[in-house]
Amino acid sequence: MGLKQNKGGKRKVMYVLIIFITIMIVMVFVIDKIVSLKTKDYIFDDVDKIPANRVGVVLGTSKKLKNGNNNYYFIYRIQAAKKLYDAGKVSFFIVSGDNSSKEYNEPQDMKDDLVLAGITQDSIYLDYAGFRTLDSVIRTKDVFGQNTFTLISQKFHNERAVFLAQQYGLNAIGYNAKDVNAYYGFKTMAREKLARVKLLLDLLVNKKPKYGGEKIELP
Template sequence: MRRTIIGGVGLAVLALGGPWALAEGLSLGRVHTVEQTPSRDVAIVFGAAVLPDGTPSNYLRGRLDVAADLYESGRVRAILVSGDNSTHNYNEPDNMKRYLVDSRGVPTAKVVTDYAGFDTYDTCVRARRIFGVTSAALVTQDYHLTRALATCRMTGGMNVVGSPDTSRAHDRTWWYGWSREFGARLKMIYDVVTRRTPTLGVQEDGIRNALGAR
């Protein structure tokens, strides 16, 4: 019985610790403050909750502010906002773009929307295969950024760095997000190994046009 328990614990540690260590290794040296972020073509903002009135939640607003700072500082030339628009009554990408344009003054031609970024894996795959992104600065909260960097590197071969939003205190939401990473990183391995196909469709020229816009 004791051997069984020890063996089970060992397998659990391996199953959870292995993906965690892999993500940490693939993101090593790629996380920077806005001021230190190397120049990339595009900032990719991962979606998060939008309030019923269409305004971004505090965590999503933090991500968008970082992306706007990257654009204003000249470290990126366009912004891809990727999120959930699976139902008629819920639209993360359009509300993300509206905030960047109306509240932060980013030119509308420089913000491209991805309506099928249902999770981190989907956003990474679609950024490369649908929007043709090869060079990007990823923007999300610090606890999520490590997995985002690892996923984008393993799925699309993109040249990515990351700039985290650290404006939020370690409140209950932050700790909930951090605790979810154990399971989420295990799912990351499954998605990458199985090459799960997200919602795709035809290639879009939005990013190419945004990079060419003045």
């Protein structure tokens, strides 16, 4: 009798676990779809079709991978920013990324490569505290005083960033940098699904950027 009860109890636990995992998987895919649908009219691939904004925000990523190889997410974002600049669709850039140590400085790396690409130094402003997409978006408003701007990253990242901006009443659009191939970007795409769930949780608890800072005025 005791053995049967033990087996029955294990089955119930197993069923509950399966139901819980199924709900979590469905929730992840539903949230992912909502973010994509809500932002599809504000995301652009064609530089000729995207509306012009005075300010573009290049979202940060590391210049190099951990193995020392080039990070193509970084390279393609620089190229996308240059296209907007050359087409007259953006006049100033905020490069927003992680500068958590002296040895790791995403904003400076982005600025250096933008200058090498032919963008004037006085057109580029550095946000050293863009540790997360949430920080980058909110600091664009709170620190740099911008309510209207163009986000520059890969499509999956732009969707999340534009969705976040919409929740704070900001007039943001996204210009999609070239994406990497499926094999190269598989882990990133998997993390993105979870990042979108985390995004909604951050909104529910009214998450704030890690750092504020003095106001920086753009011309």
